[in-house]
Amino acid sequence: MLQQILKDTYLDPELLAELSDVQKHILFYKMREEQLRRWRELEAQEALAQAEGCRPPKTKQASDKHIQWLLGADGEVWVWIMGEGPGDKPYEEISEELITERVRLQAQREAEELWRQKEAEITKKFRDALANEKARILAEKWKVEMEDHKAAKVLEEQIHEEFKRKEEEERKRGEEQIRLQEECRAKELYWTLKQAQMQSHASEKEEREWEEQLRRSKASDEERSRCAQRAREEYRRHSLRAIQKGTVAGLSSMFQKLGQSHQQEARLYHQFSGPGRPLPLTSPSRAWERPLRPVSRAVIVQWFKKEQLPRHAGFERNTTSIAPWFHGIITREDAEDLLENMTEGAFLVRVSEKIWGYTLSYRMRQGFKHFLVDASGDFYSFLGVGPNRHATLTDLIDFHKEEIITVSGGELLQEPCGQRDSPPDYHPLFE
DSSP: OHHHHHTTOOOHHHHHHHHHHHHHHHHHHHHHHHHHHHHHHHHHHHHHHHHHSSSSOOHHHHOOOOOOOBOOSSSSSSSOOTTTTTEEEEHHHHHHHHHHHHHHHHHHHHHHHHHHHHHHHHHHHHHHHHHHHHHHHHHHHHHHHHHHHHHHHHHHHHHHHHHHHHHHHHHHHHHHHHHHHHHHHHHHHHHHHHHHHHHHHHHHHHHHHHHHHHHHHHHHHHHHHHHHHHHHHHHHHHHHHHHTTTTSSSSHHHHHHHTOOOOHHHTOOOTTOOOOOOOOOOOTSOOOOEEEOSSSSHHHHHHHIIGGGGGTTTBOOSSSSOOOOOSSSOHHHHHHHHHHTTTEEEEEEEEOOOSSEEEEEEEOOEEEEEEEESSSSSHHHHHHHOOOOOOSSHEEEEHHHTSSSOTTOOOOOOOOOOOOOSOOOOOGGGO
8 A cells, every 4th residue: 555655646635634643744754755766766767868878968058156165174064053163152142142232222223313302302492491581681681781791791601501500400301211211112122022033933943843753753664674673574484384384374264174163163253142154255266356445345344354354364363263452344433432431552453444454543641543554465564654564463463562653652552442332343244
């Protein structure tokens, strides 16, 4: 299924809705890798065709533009990361200083403009007052009536000094008012810029978290691939050895080899209420052709009987008992209803209606997760999660009882979720 998606570079919207966010990210990353691989392959073919003379080389326009990198003492390109060099200030401290300086300059410019207006107003006010007072003195002819012109001059100077003193007091009050306005404006500008910076940092943080999540997902894939390689090989050897011994052959052939009777077959499926019917034998004379995708429940049941029963899907390892975690063709809502009252780590496996495979429903601390299990080939693997492949469905379940499914979620399969109703929901698969 994953190879088909990468080949077509297309994913059905209904199938996409079944994937979790982590699965979507990883699948998008793998599709992007496939696009880059095809692009490099096309470039190599173009270069080979040009080398063999089948195609004229592409001519590039001459340009005088070029880039010259600054080299370090070791001859490599010199790179400086702000905040990590010797003597560098942390980014937060530099940002705080820039904001403070910017606010101070803006508030200072606004205060200077206010002071010029205030100073012009004060100067005009006292110039007009002094002119009016002089006019009054001249109108009353104080200087003509007073015998001592010197006394008149002294009186005029006293009046001038008084107005000058009042002007200075008014100027000081204006300066204090402008200073208070400057402080208030500086605080207002500071918080405006700080809020803008916080919003910018929030968007940058989201982008960094997205990149970190992709990086961790890729790293976890590689790490799990290395750590689980030996385990996969061991599981595959055990499964192949079991197949050779006949323990995971078709149910009919298994009964024949073991020499079990019809009554023993009925005891094998003691879960079924009422008289059960034996499993249908796979008819070798009639070829089974699988549609491109599941189209109905009847087709899914036929697929399970033709392809999955011979592979011992849904049974416990090396036994003739159906696994407690196995369920039939049930919906996502039914699976979540079964897991609702269980603890974190509970799980079940249900037959999928979206792909040729299964869906593993997992109980989280808050909510649920659903992982698609691709069974369209000769192995079982999670779709869009990792490269791990397993020979049987039971191998996949047992493997993830000890190994987490995703690094970000840390899912470990702990407690299987069994049947609630009678007959069990997988009854149509074995009729």
